[in-house]
Amino acid sequence: MPRPTLRSVANAAGVSTAAVSYAFNRPDRLSAQVRTQILAEARRQGYSGPDAAGRSLRTGRAGAIGVIFTVGLSYAFSDPYVLAMLGGLAEVTERTRTGLVLIPFDLGTAGLDDDARRQSLDAVHRAVIDGAVADGLGDGHPAVRVLADRKIPIVQSAETTAGRCVVTDDRAAGRDIGAHLAGLGHTDVTVVVASPAEPGVPVPDVDEGTLYPYSTLRLTGIREGLGGTARIRVVSGGRNAPESGRVAADLALAGPGRPTAIAADSDVLASGVLDRLRAHRLRPGTDVSVTGFDDAPLAAPAGLTTVRQPMRDKGRLMGRMLLDPAYTETRVVLPTELIVRSTTGPARLPERTS
């Protein structure tokens, strides 16, 4: 016997397909009698209800929203920022019984003709979703563009010209960091950012045009906070992971002109930086100051000076924007707070080992 369908049940039960549809979707439209018959026949055939794909096509609703990240999916599950955000988002989707589609995409291939892009963004094209949350991705990002082309409502956690977004004021937060460091006398700062590359790929001199939107903003803020005279260098060790922080730290510490402070774009990166400082017998906060971002769970135990942002709220609000029609806000700015701990202290020039 082939797979049962609405029609096969209808035929066997001697009713129209409409009746079967109603039996499952609008019980009140049918007499109890007929409904029971239909359900019985359905059970007999092993028909468990209307097919998801068929229903999706006909109703134009998927009952699910998509999520895309700056970071590879398999890695996302170890990123505290992403996890907190997803947790908040899930609170909302759970309540509305909405599925969460985690979409993998791979932009390793930089070949950008229309076809290659379609291929690589296949999953973004094929996702059956009613809306999407784009975390950390700007308007220009290919995956965001695909979603926009598909006319799928989208909420971003980065500034957007046309769409809706929930953001933290990364620039102001950067300014707080910069000012804090400036106040401690730091004038030579290395900024550690994440890049889409695998962890462990050292980039001694980052092209600022390729930064994630939030990185650009934080960097700008740090510059502003430090004032015009500070020397600033931007390095990367790959995607947001401790290993990348380690690689970036080695980059920063190599050579003669060691910076007096290292500002990492996330606590995860900062934790890697701290690892390497210790390996180099440099005391964080004394020999070299270090800052992070997020105030992830790992930050407090490490004594890391960082910027707290309400990560879970971010997810929650993005979810509400997408799923709660009553919530019409188009742009929400979340507060941040500089949390000073022990990894920052007065600038101290490296002693010459000559």
Place this chain on the structure above:
Amino acid sequence: MPRPTLRSVANAAGVSTAAVSYAFNRPDRLSAQVRTQILAEARRQGYSGPDAAGRSLRTGRAGAIGVIFTVGLSYAFSDPYVLAMLGGLAEVTERTRTGLVLIPFDLGTAGLDDDARRQSLDAVHRAVIDGAVADGLGDGHPAVRVLADRKIPIVQSAETTAGRCVVTDDRAAGRDIGAHLAGLGHTDVTVVVASPAEPGVPVPDVDEGTLYPYSTLRLTGIREGLGGTARIRVVSGGRNAPESGRVAADLALAGPGRPTAIAADSDVLASGVLDRLRAHRLRPGTDVSVTGFDDAPLAAPAGLTTVRQPMRDKGRLMGRMLLDPAYTETRVVLPTELIVRSTTGPARLPERTS
């Protein structure tokens, strides 16, 4: 202008819908000429490619697999076991460009007539997926049943009679724990399990019929390992969370007959237990022994004796079973290893405070 479709593009370009479909899916079937024309017209209309729902229906493929957990979605993102498993799973889905649909379901309502169940399991019905991974859920679980009814290929991480599964030998692992404790002279052990309830709900005497499949097996193993004469009590403080461990620990420590050891069903629960021990001024491993399960990242720093299981591999293998046609294994057993650290030690009877 209405939303562009395959047909609207075909009409405007003066070709058949088949041609348009081929233009996007099988470029080689068309002359470069015609293809370019079609793509141009598509771009003009803002048509970004075949609609996902339509395509899904027609091809019978969704390009995504579902995941269901024992635990609520919003909580899943803070469960180290789940995260490791998901990470492994994502490695596989990423490679095959397959989406990951996290399905929320809510069984708070115990009313179980066919309709209420359909309602509550709505998301499981509606998910557009090609297969599913069920973590920790047995054949009898409603959500698993729905998936089975839908004839969706499913891989479980619990024993199954008909389907495929990737499991750890929980019973043997339990035996290891039991034997380890027995070897240290423990004869009075409280087992802490997770239940579907919110954290913080004390259950002083758990009905063993309601346990998750893995808990049942571990418990059986612990009994076997301890030998027939040991006194065993099973308590719960709610779903897998530190708070539940705390509540369960209070339950275990209350009253006169304090156990000499507490065996928790996960490291997360164990961490809560350790919290409370400290609060009661009891030294883990000296006054009371504690064991966990999983060897999650938190275990080593806490000195927790636990059973290591390859969580990430579990996800990876479940993914392969579902997505790699060459992988025909039907049941895989993963190894476990008892990791003895400092939270277990020789049994010591509580001193009477009379």
Place this chain on the structure above:
DNA sequence: TCCGTCCCGTTAATCGATTAACAAGACGGT
């Protein structure tokens, strides 16, 4: 008796795409 309401089931159009089978023309070889 007549008519307005309900109740409940049916008719039929439609959602947006894929793909086997076919056919027309081009091409090359003998």
Place this chain on the structure above:
DNA sequence: ACCGTCTTGTTAATCGATTAACGGGACGGA
């Protein structure tokens, strides 16, 4: 001149459901 083979585009059936609009019968009130 003839025929097999490619190449390239079309025809048309099909995937599985939803829902506005319709209509026949029962029922109640005047």
